[in-house]
Amino acid sequence: MTPSGQALVEVTGIEKRFGTTRALRGVSLSIKAGQCLGLVGRNGAGKSTLVSILSGLYEPDAGTVLFGGEPAPRSGNVARWHEWIATVFQHSMIVPDLSVAENVFLGALPPVVSWHEVRAKTRDIMREWGFNIPAETLCRNLSVEQLQVVEIARALARGSKCVLLDEPTAALEREAARRLFERVRQLTAGGVAVLYISHHLEEVFEICQDVAVLRDGNLVLSAPTAELTRDGLVAAMVGEVQEPSASRSMVTVSGQAAVPPVATAAGEVVLEVSNLMSESSRGRLAGVSLQVHAGEVVGVTGLLSAGVATIGRVVAGAEARASGEVRMGGKLVPPGQRDVAQRAGIGYIPEDRHTEGFVPHLGVAENTTMTIMKKLAGPLGVLSPARRVAAAAPLTRKLSLVSSGPSQPVSELSGGNQQKVTVARTLAHEPSLIVAITPTRGVDVASKELLLSSLADVAHGSAGQDGAGPDGGGEAGGAGVLLCSDELSDLGICDRIIVLVRGEVFTEFTEPPFDRDELIVATEGISQEAGK
Amino acid sequence: MTSNTTTVAGGGTGTAPPRRGGGRPSLRSMNVGVLREVALLPVLVVLIIVGAVVSPAFLTVSNFAGIGQQSSALGVTVVGESLILMIGGMDLSLEGTYGLAPMVAAWLIVPVAAYGDGTNWSPYLGILVLLAVGAVIGLINGLLIVKGRLNGFIVTLGMTIVLAGLQNGIVKAQSLFNLPGPFSYLGAASIGQVPVSLIVAVAIFVVTGLFLRYHRTGRAIYAVGGNPSAARAAGIKIDRIKIGVYVAGSVLAAIGGLMEAGRVSAVTGQQGYQEGIIFNVFAAAVIGGVSLKGGRGNMIGAASGVILLGIVQDILDLANVSNYWIEAIDGAVILFALFLARIVGGESTAEES
Numbered sequence: 001m002t003p004s005g006q007a008l009v010e011v012t013g014i015e016k017r018f019g020t021t022r023a024l025r026g027v028s029l030s031i032k033a034g035q036c037l038g039l040v041g042r043n044g045a046g047k048s049t050l051v052s053i054l055s056g057l058y059e060p061d062a063g064t065v066l067f068g069g070e071p072a073p074r075s076g077n078v079a080r081w082h083e084w085i086a087t088v089f090q091h092s093m094i095v096p097d098l099s100v101a102e103n104v105f106l107g108a109l110p111p112v113v114s115w116h117e118v119r120a121k122t123r124d125i126m127r128e129w130g131f132n133i134p135a136e137t138l139c140r141n142l143s144v145e146q147l148q149v150v151e152i153a154r155a156l157a158r159g160s161k162c163v164l165l166d167e168p169t170a171a172l173e174r175e176a177a178r179r180l181f182e183r184v185r186q187l188t189a190g191g192v193a194v195l196y197i198s199h200h201l202e203e204v205f206e207i208c209q210d211v212a213v214l215r216d217g218n219l220v221l222s223a224p225t226a227e228l229t230r231d232g233l234v235a236a237m238v239g240e241v242q243e244p245s246a247s248r249s250m251v252t253v254s255g256q257a258a259v260p261p262v263a264t265a266a267g268e269v270v271l272e273v274s275n276l277m278s279e280s281s282r283g284r285l286a287g288v289s290l291q292v293h294a295g296e297v298v299g300v301t302g303l304l305s306a307g308v309a310t311i312g313r314v315v316a317g318a319e320a321r322a323s324g325e326v327r328m329g330g331k332l333v334p335p336g337q338r339d340v341a342q343r344a345g346i347g348y349i350p351e352d353r354h355t356e357g358f359v360p361h362l363g364v365a366e367n368t369t370m371t372i373m374k375k376l377a378g379p380l381g382v383l384s385p386a387r388r389v390a391a392a393a394p395l396t397r398k399l400s401l402v403s404s405g406p407s408q409p410v411s412e413l414s415g416g417n418q419q420k421v422t423v424a425r426t427l428a429h430e431p432s433l434i435v436a437i438t439p440t441r442g443v444d445v446a447s448k449e450l451l452l453s454s455l456a457d458v459a460h461g462s463a464g465q466d467g468a469g470p471d472g473g474g475e476a477g478g479a480g481v482l483l484c485s486d487e488l489s490d491l492g493i494c495d496r497i498i499v500l501v502r503g504e505v506f507t508e509f510t511e512p513p514f515d516r517d518e519l520i521v522a523t524e525g526i527s528q529e530a531g532k
Numbered sequence: 533m534t535s536n537t538t539t540v541a542g543g544g545t546g547t548a549p550p551r552r553g554g555g556r557p558s559l560r561s562m563n564v565g566v567l568r569e570v571a572l573l574p575v576l577v578v579l580i581i582v583g584a585v586v587s588p589a590f591l592t593v594s595n596f597a598g599i600g601q602q603s604s605a606l607g608v609t610v611v612g613e614s615l616i617l618m619i620g621g622m623d624l625s626l627e628g629t630y631g632l633a634p635m636v637a638a639w640l641i642v643p644v645a646a647y648g649d650g651t652n653w654s655p656y657l658g659i660l661v662l663l664a665v666g667a668v669i670g671l672i673n674g675l676l677i678v679k680g681r682l683n684g685f686i687v688t689l690g691m692t693i694v695l696a697g698l699q700n701g702i703v704k705a706q707s708l709f710n711l712p713g714p715f716s717y718l719g720a721a722s723i724g725q726v727p728v729s730l731i732v733a734v735a736i737f738v739v740t741g742l743f744l745r746y747h748r749t750g751r752a753i754y755a756v757g758g759n760p761s762a763a764r765a766a767g768i769k770i771d772r773i774k775i776g777v778y779v780a781g782s783v784l785a786a787i788g789g790l791m792e793a794g795r796v797s798a799v800t801g802q803q804g805y806q807e808g809i810i811f812n813v814f815a816a817a818v819i820g821g822v823s824l825k826g827g828r829g830n831m832i833g834a835a836s837g838v839i840l841l842g843i844v845q846d847i848l849d850l851a852n853v854s855n856y857w858i859e860a861i862d863g864a865v866i867l868f869a870l871f872l873a874r875i876v877g878g879e880s881t882a883e884e885s
């Protein structure tokens with residue numbers, strides 16, 4: 001079945017305000033059966049609000065939502081809403097202590113439950129989707145990818161006519177993402193409509209027939225993907241004149257080969273990791289050795305399970321190691337003690353900002369200076385708020401952090417700005433090594449460039465970049481950066497890239513620009529005469 | 533690099549360089565803070581009016597001095613519990629410490645005739661013992677909960693029973709009396725009309741409040757309670773801070789116990805656990821806006837919670853409510869106040885940074 005004339009879901013003139021913010025300003029769009037519509041926009045463009053309205057969580061202030069031409073049920077009538085639209089949210093809506101089967105049928109169980117039947121139905125759905133998750137497993141024991149599969153299975157189990165996928169690949173390995181694309185195509189072929197929300201424009205081009213762009217709460221573009229170029233789409237997202245000269249286009253966000261970074265003479269060895277072993281649940285390490293020199297950005301990449309995040313966490317002291325050594329400037333760093341590692345000069349930008357990146361209800365300035373409280377405090381430990389604000393200001397300015405002021409709680413900021421707080425907090429203590437794990441996950445295109453270039457600056461120095469604060473003291477550069485990411489577009493700033501496969505160093509690419517295809521092949525563990 | 537930040541910071545002391553857009557938001561969040569901090573003010577005003585109607589003796593200096601004296605012991609304990617709640621913990625055993633610490637100290641200093649141990653230690657030494665008992669109990673709780681990764685509710689519940697048992701066992705359910713002057717001074721003495729215990733309690737509230745707001749360890753307490761993982765990732769020694777707060781909380785409860793002992797000139801087997809003061813401790817903290825989930829709360833709120841409970845108790849006494857009914861009414865008033873505080877204060881009101 002091809003997209004037919006009748007719109008399955010149609011919204012017209014949707015308005016939504018939060019206080020003084022107009023999150024959506026008269027947005028109209030429609031999705032037909034069998035269509036995959038991409039929805040893109042920077043953080044704060046109104047995507048999340050629209051998702052919430054389409055999911056029946058918010059009532060719009062004005063405008064209408066039609067399902068198959070009929071007015072939508074009242075928001076909150078979840079069961080009826082799910083007959084039309086089911087949403088797979090970015091944040092897991094899985095109850096960890098229940099089984100897979102019970103999560104798939106959560107809220108849709110009959111009054112008297114036959115577990116045999118529920119499990120059988122779950123197995124059917126899993127089989128049909130080609131996933132291999134036992135129905136009786138506790139969800140607590142599943143990986144992020146598997147949890148998402150359970151959520152997708154849940155949407156399918158409801159028989160929803162439209163599936164809304166909110167950043168579905170954010171936490172998926174490439175292989176899993178590919179499976180997902182395949183299923184999305186299969187869904188649309190079967191007449192289901194898919195609304196696909198993503199920061200990854202490549203994905204949109206790959207699987208969406210049409211794309212809608214939100215900017216500042218307006219729908220600024222809606223067109224078939226075939227008629228668009230990538231640059232045209234980016235221009236629509238950020239606005240024509242928005243891309244300032246400040247971004248030095250050192251990083252190409254597309255993930256294609258980056259312009260080679262400024263060549264720097266390799267300094268002394270800052271970090272030396274030897275024979276690191278770990279049995280971490282995030283991916284084991286089976287004897288990894290590597291070095292990072294001053295002034296160097298070293299990328300570590302691989303599949304999610306390959307230990308990419310683990311090596312970052314172990315080096316940063318956020319996680320213990322089974323054996324092996326981590327040395328900073330030749331001195332041994334004890335395992336699993338974050339505070340000691342920080343004093344040894346290791347900065348840490350964690351994988352998940354929500355769990356480790358900031359304290360939500362404390363202010364921007366306080367979060368930014370959390371790593372340097374001791375330094376800011378007077379002899380008796382007295383810490384004046386003014387001093388904190390003054391110390392935070394150059395950092396937040398440098399990262400173009402948008403907030404209503406230094407005391408605004410970080411929980412109120414957009415995702416990109418929250419991540420800037422986490423990065424600012426790390427820059428604040430002037431580490432000689434920064435460990436950054438997937439630093440641009442869930443961050444919009446413009447913020448992504450800014451964050452990456454700020455990391456590159458830490459290593460390479462920023463020769464008179466006007467973004468640096470007057471009291472920033474001139475960015476000296478010269479720190480090492482260990483950038484652990486499975487997102488190829490992050491790796492454009494790297495001087496070297498180490499590829500991990502199943503917890504071991506598989507290969508190393510030493511000469512930028514890096515070839516995207518070679519990298520992908522290497523992460524899959526397929527040998528090739530690549531790099532050196 | 534260090535010097536450069538210090539220069540900036542030095543310039544910022546006292547006269548904060550006004551940041552772009554810094555004035556308005558901080559004013560806004562200040563308003564929110566003020567709103568929350570005075571959230572209980574209308575309730576207190578209503579209660580004072582009720583009190584004045586109920587009894588002509590209510591609006592007198594001596595009555596308020598009495599309320600102050602009676603509330604001081606509770607108040608100091610509430611400070612301890614608030615700190616523990618702020619790091620995301622809880623301590624039920626503060627009521628046990630509140631009874632046992634003065635019991636052990638008094639047992640070592642009063643003569644055998646007053647059911648003492650016969651060691652007849654100096655009362656000053658007794659006060660040190662009291663503080664040490666508090667610290668040791670807090671340390672055991674802290675180590676079990678933080679290092680032993682045990683659940684705080686169960687650990688401190690168990691500890692409560694142990695402490696209450698010791699308190700009964702030591703003197704076989706007798707009361708220790710004949711407390712020497714220096715030992716009862718804190719709870720019994722007055723300077724003019726003002727009870728010493730009230731002065732000390734107010735001082736403890738003020739110092740703790742300033743500490744929480746302006747000391748790096750105080751700020752770390754908010755960070756640890758607000759998001760322990762993030763605090764740890766920022767290099768804060770969260771274990772040390774948590775254990776430290778459990779110790780501080782228990783020491784404060786011991787001081788509260790000392791005030792109570794002085795006020796009634798005895799240490800009874802009932803003090804603390806059998807009086808069930810822990811409900812009032814939690815109620816005062818929560819009415820005052822200290823979050824049971826950690827990371828939120830301040831001393832102005834906690835203090836108004838204590839004052840509110842003190843006035844309610846006083847009004848019930850003055851109104852000659854039957855002893856058989858007083859607890860039911862007391863409890864109902866507390867539940868109502870909790871509800872009211874939730875409405876006025878909300879959960880989202882953040883501590884100003």
